[in-house]
Amino acid sequence: MTGKSKIPPELAAQMTPEVRAFVESLLLRIAELEETLGPPKNPRNSSLPPGCQHPHAKTPRKAPRSKRKRGGQPGHKKHERSLVPTEECQEVVTLLPKTCRRCDTPLTGEDSDPLRHQVWELPEIKPMITEYRRHRLACPCCGENTCAPLPEGVPTGQSGPRLIALSGLLMACFRQSKRRTALFLESLLGQPCSVGLTVKHQAIITEALRPAYDELATTLPTQPQLGADETPTKQAGQKAWLWTFVASTFTLFTMRGSRAATVLTELLGATFSGVVMCDRAKMYWQLGRLQWCWAHLKRDFQALIDSSDHQVKRLGHDLMRPTKRLFREWARCRDGTITRRTLKRRLAPVRRDIEHLLLRGLFSGNPKLIGMCRELYDHREWLWTFLDQDGVDPTNNLSERSLRHAVIWRKLSFGTQSNAGSRFVETTLTVIETCRQQSRNLFTYLTDAVDAHFRSQPCPSLVTNP
Missing domain, CATH: 1.20.1440 (de novo design (two linked rop proteins))
Incomplete structure (x- = not known):
C-alpha cells in the first residue's frame, strides 16, 4: 500500500506487523472496489426513482430557503368554488329575518339580491335492485315448459354495468386491493360483495375492454412518433416487464415476459418508420429512427x-x-x-x-x-x-409519467398472479391513460363498454384522429 497509512496511529501501534499488513491490504481492496463502482447512485445521477432515497439523505438545496411563510401570500389571486345556477339546486331554502337585529322591530318584504350560500352534500346511497320474474309456462299442445328470456342487456349475474365499472375503477385507477374494493362497496354503497365477486368483475371488464385495446394495438405501428419505456414487474412470482407506448392521442400498455427487441418487432412490425423517444437501451436500436432522452x-x-x-x-x-x-x-x-x-x-x-x-x-x-x-x-x-x-x-418524460401510476400499483400489489391478471392490468392501464389524454370521463366510458358487452354490441372505440 503506497502513500500515508489510513490506519489511525493509536491503532497501528497496537498491531503486529502481520496484522497491520493484512488490514492495509483490506483497505486497499476497499479503495479499489469503490473506484470501480464509482460514485454512489442516487436519483440525480442515475435512473433510480426518487422514492428509493430516504428523505433525510436528499442533497441539500443550493438556493437559500425563502423567508416567506407557507400557503397563500398577501395579495394573491383568490381561488374559490363558484356558485352553481339556482335552477341546478335540488332544494332552495328562503331565509327571512323576523326582527331588526338592533331594535327588534318586525321586518317584512324581500331582498332583491339575497346572499347565496350553497352547501354540497352526498345523497343517501342506496343500491337499485331490479327483480326480473321469469315465468315458465307449459305448452297446451305438447306440454313443453318455456321460460321467458331476460331482456337484452340484462346481465346473467347480479351486478349491473355501473357497479362493475366502479369496482374496476377502484381496483385499476385508485389502486385498491380486491379486499378493500369489496369493503368499499359493502360499507359505503350497501352492496354485498366478496373478494370472489371482484375477481368476476375484473374478468368482465377485461373481456369488455379488450376489443378497444386490440384496436389501439393495431393502430400503434402507424403512429409517426412514439414514446417508449418499460419497467420490471412480476407475474406469478416470475420476472416480467410492463411496456408502455405513448402516442399523441392514446397510450398502450403491454405485459411481456421479456425485455428483448422481439417485443418491439411483435408490436410495431418490422417496417415501422416512426420516431421513438426512448432511453439508450440497446433493444430500441433496431428501430432506426430514435430520439434519445x-x-x-x-x-x-x-x-x-x-x-x-x-x-x-x-x-x-x-x-x-x-x-x-x-x-x-x-x-x-x-x-x-x-x-x-x-x-x-x-x-x-x-x-x-x-x-x-x-x-x-x-x-x-x-x-x-x-x-x-x-x-x-x-x-x-x-x-x-x-x-x-x-x-x-x-426527453422521454411522457412515457415516464405514464408508467408512474403502474409502478405505484406494482409496489402495492407485488405484480400479478396469473395471465388473466396481467391482461386486466395492461388493458385497464391503457384505457385509464388514454381517457386522460382524450379528456374522456373514465367511469362513463367503462360503464358504456360493459353495457355494450352485455348487449353483444361493439365496444366504444378509443381511436381518434390527432
Missing part, C-alpha cells in the same frame, strides 16, 4: 460530475453547461416563445460544443469516458432528431 443524459453527466476522477469530473461539468442551455431553449420552444426552426438555429452551437466534448472524452484515454463517449458520438444523430421532427420531444 436528454433527461437521462443529464443524469449521466451528473454521474460524471460526482466521480472522484478529476478528468471525468471536468468533462461532466463541461457537458452539463450546454445541456442546461438546451433545456432552457427547449422550454421556450415548448411554450411557444420561439419556433422549432429558431430552436434549431439557437442550438447549433450547443450541438457543436457537445459533439466536440464527446470527441474529447473518446480520445481521452480514460476507460471511464471512452465507452460512453463513443456510444454517444457514433449515434449522435439520435441526440438531435427533435430539431427536425415536429411532435418529437428531447
